[in-house]
Amino acid sequence: MAGRGGIAGLLPAGGAAALRSRGIKPGNGGGGGGGMAALGALVKKVWSVRRFVVLLCAPLALVPVLLSLPPKEGRCLYVILLMALYWCTEALPLAVTALLPIVLFPFLGILPSNKVCPQYFLDTNFLFLSGLIMASAIEEWNLHRRIALRVLMLVGVQPARLILGMMLTTSFLSMWLSNTASTAMMLPIANAILKSLFGEKDTSKDMNRENEENQASLQQNKLYTVPTEMQFLASTEDKDLTEEKEVASDALSDLKKEEEYKTNIWKGFLISIPYAASIGGTATLTGTAPNLILLGQLKSYFPECDVVNFGSWFMFAFPLMLIFLLLGWLWISILYGGINLRGWRTKKSNIRADAEARAREVIKEDYQKLGPTKFAEQAIFFFFCMFAIMLFSRDPKFIPGWASLFAPGFISDAVTGITIVIILFFFPSQKPSFRWWFDLKAPNTETQPLLTWRKAQETVPWNIILLLGGGFAMAKGCEESGLSVWIGGRLHPLEGVPPPVAVILITIVIALFTEFASNTATIIIFLPVLAELAIRLKVNPLYLMIPGTIGCSYAFMLPVSTPPNSIAFSSGHLMVKDMARTGLLMNLMGVLLLSLAMNTWAKSIFQLGTFPAWANIHAENTTSFLAAVENVTLSALNKI
Numbered sequence: 001m002a003g004r005g006g007i008a009g010l011l012p013a014g015g016a017a018a019l020r021s022r023g024i025k026p027g028n029g030g031g032g033g034g035g036m037a038a039l040g041a042l043v044k045k046v047w048s049v050r051r052f053v054v055l056l057c058a059p060l061a062l063v064p065v066l067l068s069l070p071p072k073e074g075r076c077l078y079v080i081l082l083m084a085l086y087w088c089t090e091a092l093p094l095a096v097t098a099l100l101p102i103v104l105f106p107f108l109g110i111l112p113s114n115k116v117c118p119q120y121f122l123d124t125n126f127l128f129l130s131g132l133i134m135a136s137a138i139e140e141w142n143l144h145r146r147i148a149l150r151v152l153m154l155v156g157v158q159p160a161r162l163i164l165g166m167m168l169t170t171s172f173l174s175m176w177l178s179n180t181a182s183t184a185m186m187l188p189i190a191n192a193i194l195k196s197l198f199g200e201k202d203t204s205k206d207m208n209r210e211n212e213e214n215q216a217s218l219q220q221n222k223l224y225t226v227p228t229e230m231q232f233l234a235s236t237e238d239k240d241l242t243e244e245k246e247v248a249s250d251a252l253s254d255l256k257k258e259e260e261y262k263t264n265i266w267k268g269f270l271i272s273i274p275y276a277a278s279i280g281g282t283a284t285l286t287g288t289a290p291n292l293i294l295l296g297q298l299k300s301y302f303p304e305c306d307v308v309n310f311g312s313w314f315m316f317a318f319p320l321m322l323i324f325l326l327l328g329w330l331w332i333s334i335l336y337g338g339i340n341l342r343g344w345r346t347k348k349s350n351i352r353a354d355a356e357a358r359a360r361e362v363i364k365e366d367y368q369k370l371g372p373t374k375f376a377e378q379a380i381f382f383f384f385c386m387f388a389i390m391l392f393s394r395d396p397k398f399i400p401g402w403a404s405l406f407a408p409g410f411i412s413d414a415v416t417g418i419t420i421v422i423i424l425f426f427f428p429s430q431k432p433s434f435r436w437w438f439d440l441k442a443p444n445t446e447t448q449p450l451l452t453w454r455k456a457q458e459t460v461p462w463n464i465i466l467l468l469g470g471g472f473a474m475a476k477g478c479e480e481s482g483l484s485v486w487i488g489g490r491l492h493p494l495e496g497v498p499p500p501v502a503v504i505l506i507t508i509v510i511a512l513f514t515e516f517a518s519n520t521a522t523i524i525i526f527l528p529v530l531a532e533l534a535i536r537l538k539v540n541p542l543y544l545m546i547p548g549t550i551g552c553s554y555a556f557m558l559p560v561s562t563p564p565n566s567i568a569f570s571s572g573h574l575m576v577k578d579m580a581r582t583g584l585l586m587n588l589m590g591v592l593l594l595s596l597a598m599n600t601w602a603k604s605i606f607q608l609g610t611f612p613a614w615a616n617i618h619a620e621n622t623t624s625f626l627a628a629v630e631n632v633t634l635s636a637l638n639k640i
Contacts, residue, residue, distance in 0.1 A: 054091040058082055069486070075108040076481035080474060080525070087521035094518060095463035098470025101477060110477050119476050120469030123414035124296040129465060130417025131286035134387055135177040136459040137424050137451040141376045143384075144173055144185050149367040152193070157356045157363070159265045160333045163272050166190055167329050170273050171280025171321065175287050176384070178461065179277040183564035186273050187571065189366070194266055196362040261337050267578055268336030270571055274564030275328055275556055275586060282553050283321040285313050285413070289464055290523040294549040296468065297475045297527045301484070302541065304614035307606050310413045311396035316605045317550070320597045327589055335582060376429040379450055383427075387420045397605075424451040464520075471524035478528045488532030499539045503598050506530065506544055507551040507591045515561045519552035534615070540608045541615050547594050554590035556583030 046053065062085075065078045079101065086097040101119075105111040138144050148169045155165035166186060174182040281288035285295060291313070298305050333339040394416055395401040403411040428447040478484040494502070514522040530548050534541035555561035557580050559569035568574060603609050 051091045054089045058085045072481045073483045073486045076110050076477050076483040079104045084525050088517045095466040098467045101470060101473035105477055110481050116473050119473040122296055122472055123412050124292050125465050125468050126414040127417050128286055128292050128468060130421045132460045133421040133456055135181060136456050137380050140451060140455055141380050143377050143380050146370055148189055149363055152363050157359045160339045163268055163333055164329050167272050167276035167325055170276035171325055174277040174280030175284045179281045179288060180563040182277045183274050183567050190269050190273060192362055193359050194269055196359045264336040266573055268332050270568050270574055271582055272332050274568045277564045278553050278562055279321055279324050282550050283317045285310050288553055289468060289520045290549045290552045292468060293471045293523050294545060296472045300475045300479060301531050302614045309395050310391040312605055314392055316602050320593060324590060324593050328586055331585055375431040376450055379427060383420055390416045425449050467520050474524055475528060484528045484532050487529055488536055494533060495536050499537060499543060500599060502544060503547045504591060504595050507547045507594055510548050510551040511554045511587050514552045514555045515558050523549055523552045538611055540612055542606050543608045547598055550594055554587055556586040
């Protein structure tokens with residue numbers, strides 16, 4: 001008895017209450033349970049203040065870095081590691097962590113503030129800002145929704161075709177909008193189509209309810225199909241009952257297969273959208289933040305490098321995006337039943353035909369709700385096309401661009417982007433009419449522009465601009481403090497690695513790292529190392545820096561890997577194992593395709609086959625710096 005009830009079983013009436021009044025739980029069976037409860041409570045309290053613990057303990061834990069490295073390099077590495085910890089743990093908001101160089105670099109003597117602060121508003125930041133403002137205008141007039149529904153109407157409503165339509169549309173939007181915004185735009189459309197195909201998604205309850213009904217039906221047949229006064233026909237009735245059971249069992253099996261098919265298609269739809277957003281964002285420089293960080297750090301480390309711009313990047317990344325998107329669609333469609341390789345699902349063709357007809361009607365109805373194309377939509381589409389064409393044709397490298405009409409070095413991609421988006425703030429959203437000037441009775445109301453500043457303030461994610469600036473400030477600190485050179489001096493063991501192998505290894509490492517950390521923070525940390533490694537290997541720095549940059553976007557395995565993955569996972573219809581098994585092959589395909597691209601068409605676009613002069617200048621500076629450090633060290637030792 002004492003073993004089951006603890007000391008409570010040995011107490012007289014009212015004894016347990018007396019113990020409780022003293023703060024003792026009599027049912028715990030001794031002090032061990034109370035100790036475990038206290039430990040559990042302590043762990044929960046520590047977990048609730050984990051951000052403050054990281055915030056306070058990380059600076060102290062990194063103090064050995066200051067003592068083990070040369071003074072200036074050690075201080076810079078201390079700041080970088082501290083920011084990396086804060087970014088990975090989100091002890092501070094990402095944008096707030098990005099502001100730390102403004103405080104720490106001057107205080108630690110790494111960089112003066114007049115060199116740190118300008119890094120937050122480089123022309124690369126303004127190129128990204130122009131893309132974000134253009135995205136706000138597109139969202140304001142629902143142009144993205146019209147494009148998405150139109151594409152879905154063209155591709156058809158069979159599951160595999162719909163998944164392809166979703167992926168094509170999401171990737172196209174993600175080329176110009178942020179990956180997160182593209183995913184958030186497309187998921188409601190996908191859910192509406194799925195509900196029209198399969199109804200509300202609650203298959204587990206439906207299956208349980210239908211199984212119970214079928215079991216009840218079988219029980220009823222078992223109890224009432226054999227009358228007691230006709231026992232001599234029992235064998236015949238038992239045979240009929242067996243046949244009925246077999247028919248019901250077949251129906252149940254078909255029902256389970258159909259429900260499994262619906263569940264898989266639902267998962268395939270939801271998982272394809274964030275994957276397409278991540279892939280599509282790599283196709284343009286403005287598609288995702290790591291691409292622009294690469295551009296900014298190239299200008300910092302290699303000021304003479306001018307081979308990477310919007311046009312050259314598009315020529316390289318767009319074919320890669322299309323190939324990866326097609327293979328990803330095939331993998332998702334095969335894995336989740338959109339493409340049937342076994343051919344067993346032919347009995348439900350009529351049911352599915354009705355469901356597809358409903359889906360077609362839903363898409364058509366949603367498109368009709370948008371009404372006729374407005375003047376504002378036509379204007380936004382025109383300026384959007386101008387935005388893309390002017391960025392692409394500014395300096396495409398294979399032919400002279402329109403920027404050659406102006407003084408060399410004066411026109412950048414930022415100038416082009418900001419020029420177009422400024423027009424959005426005064427171009428009218430309604431078609432101008434000359435009759436208005438002569439109609440004295442016409443209302444004298446001010447015409448709204450295509451985009452108001454209030455709308456831009458509300459919709460543009462300004463924190464990304466600060467995050468980019470933090471990355472550029474960090475890169476500038478690495479360069480000025482000599483940390484990048486110090487890191488390069490520690491990369492001797494990697495000098496014997498063949499460059500193609502290095503590309504694969506770099507992409508794998510960064511793709512795995514970014515599964516757990518922000519892709520922006522990841523590329524900020526890795527790019528300086530990759531630049532110095534390329535100098536050591538005597539290869540074009542772009543040969544290593546571009547795979548590292550694109551590899552940051554290839555995070556498909558976990559819900560926390562990217563915001564698009566988190567948005568899709570939050571729908572409640574996906575499990576971690578769904579993303580893990582789908583994303584593993586997606587990661588592998590991405591690594592292999594990226595390696596193929598870097599060793600084929602990228603070589604001619606970026607001249608990767610030679611060690612360029614702009615990298616050689618940096619290498620000479622690095623060598624002279626190391627020689628100077630060595631001379632200073634030797635002279636100091638001689639004095640000793």
